[in-house]
Amino acid sequence: MKQNKYLPKEQFTIAYQLLRWTLLVTPVAIVTGSLVALFLWLLDTVTHIRWEHPWLLFLLPVAGVLIYYMYKLAGKNAEKGNNLIMDEIHQPGGGVPARMAPLVLITTIVTHLFGGSAGREGTAVQIGGSMAGWIGRTLGLTQRDTRLLLMTGIAAGFGAVFGTPVTGAVFALEVLAVGVMRYDALVPCLIAAVLADVVCSAWGLTHTHYHILYQAIPSTAGVPFLHMDLWLLLKVIVAGVAFGLTSWLFSTLMHAIKHNANAYIKIPWLIPVIGGLVIISLCYIFQTTDYLGLGVTSEHPNGVSIVNAFKAGDQISDWSWLLKLVFTAITLGMGFKGGEVTPLFFMGATLGHAIAGWLGAPVDLMAGLGFIAVFAGATNTPLACTIMGVELFGTSHVIYFAVACFTAYYFSGHAGIYSAQRPGVAKYFGKNHTSQG
Incomplete structure (x- = not known):
């Protein structure tokens, strides 16, 4: 009172x-x-x-x-x-x-x-x-x-x-x-x-719209209080592990390239020169330019892109995510400028497309989950990325968004794309677990 x-x-x-x-x-x-x-x-x-x-x-x-x-x-x-x-x-x-x-x-x-x-x-x-x-x-x-x-x-x-x-x-x-x-x-x-x-x-700017057309089907497990497909949920967990490991791989590779380039290339301006030559060589080795730039859309209607990753078909290979990972890690690790997040969307969406084929899951749903979850793992921001799923794709699959992002967050380890990100709370409970109140 x-x-x-x-x-x-x-x-x-x-x-x-x-x-x-x-x-x-x-x-x-x-x-x-x-x-x-x-x-x-x-x-x-x-x-x-x-x-x-x-x-x-x-x-x-x-x-x-x-x-x-x-x-x-x-x-x-x-x-x-x-x-x-x-x-x-x-x-x-x-x-x-x-x-x-x-x-x-x-x-x-x-x-x-x-x-x-x-x-x-x-x-x-x-x-x-x-x-x-x-x-x-x-x-x-x-x-x-x-x-x-x-x-x-x-x-x-x-x-x-x-x-x-x-x-x-x-x-x-x-x-x-x-x-x-x-x-x-x-x-x-x-x-x-x-x-x-x-x-x-x-100012008249519009953003790319992505759509998940898959409609959730109630669980067939015979459990009345389950309002989701339990079998699909298990597939989402498996995919979340893969998304988290991809986040870890990208962060680790990008930092390693940057560290080794600075350590072994003694003339600083040669670092981006060599990086540029490697990117050109990769384009010729793999006979494609789909992994250059943002990758939201492609120069060709059936090219590899984020938008096309949401569509069923064979335009996305099982290794598209890895090629984008390598192209981006070299670009940013060798001194060029830009962000990491849209390439992370690309990696996640194309990996989700591949996982959908491997596990027999909806392509657009898995692409959407990868889109947000690889980003969640690389930046250690699972809550923000779950909300991003809702803002981009609607509320229908929010449980799957959360499961994928939280799982990716844990399996990405404590590395991330931002070296200035401080350690706050450990991702596991053990003797070294710390907390900040």
């Missing part, structure tokens, strides 16, 4: 903070949403230019040298990318420079124009974090407020680039530490992600 007299004061404080953070977040979301819209338009444009002029692939090594010198001359600490933003949130230091946004935007476009296998999430998140850091410095915010504003920049960039604002908000809270979420930025991140998505859409 005694607490009740303080309740109105507490609610007024909360209302004030919500209003304040709405005002702080609004410019971050507007600028980020607009820049992401520009980035997506440029990305689509250069992808079609590359399709029309396949000879551009031969200039990929030259593009790598250009990217190297752009960061060497103007990048400074901006080359750390997403990890710099996460480090600044964990432990404020030199700040996130405003130059990060134009640098990563230009270099990602260059990577895609000349055939690098990369994504777009990293670029969008860096744009959001860079703009948040710049606005925080301009307004003279405290370190604590700047840290929260950087989280809203992550949410805004992610929510806008994929058209999944709730996922963007939860991703910003979940990605910083394995197994730990920060709720102090919950509402500001949601506001930022929703508003940035609205702004991006207002």
Whole structure:
């Protein structure tokens, strides 16, 4: 009873903070949403230019040298990318420079124009974090407020680039530490992600729509309280293990390529040159360019792509996921710029397509599960990815989304694509299990 007299004061404080953070977040979301819209338009444009002029692939090594010198001359600490933003949130230091946004935007476009296998999430998140850091410095915010504003920049960039604002908000809270979420930025991140998505859409940008047409069938096991196909659920668990191992393989390979390239290639600008030559060689060895660029759609109607992975047929080979994994690990590990997430979608969707054939499961459902689950394992964000499944595919299969993402999360181990991600809670209960409250 005694607490009740303080309740109105507490609610007024909360209302004030919500209003304040709405005002702080609004410019971050507007600028980020607009820049992401520009980035997506440029990305689509250069992808079609590359399709029309396949000879551009031969200039990929030259593009790598250009990217190297752009960061060497103007990048400074901006080359750390997403990890710099996460480090600044964990432990404020030199700040996130405003130059990060134009640098990563230009270099990602260059990577895609000349055939690098990369994504777009990293670029969008860096744009959001860079703009948040710049606005925080301009307004003279405290370190604590700047840290929260950087989280809203992550949410805004992610929510806008994929058209999944709730996922963007939860991703910003979940990605910083394995197994730990920060709720102090919950509402500001949601506001930022929703508003940035609205702004991006207002510029006329549309996102690719994926569909799972499979309709769930009640269990035939004769158990009345089961409202799902138990046999299919077991197949989803098996697939989740495969998705998690794929996440681990990609993260491990990409970090290994980067480490060994820096250790053994003594002339730094030669690293992207060699990487570009390897990508060109792989295209000729496998006689395809389907594993270049984003891979959302293909230059050819029956080519290997994320969209086609949702369709039954033999256009997706059983090893398409592994080829995309190798192409992307080399591209990003050897110094080219872009995100990892869309290639992870590609790996997951094509692996899901293959698993559907192996296990006799619905192709579109398995492709959708792989789409979100490989991403969940590589970023250690199973909750955000489950929500992404709902935002992209609807609520009909949410149980399968959760099972696939949670299983992949556990089987991906403690490695991830972000080296700045802190260990929070171990993925197993044993003597070394730790917790942060």
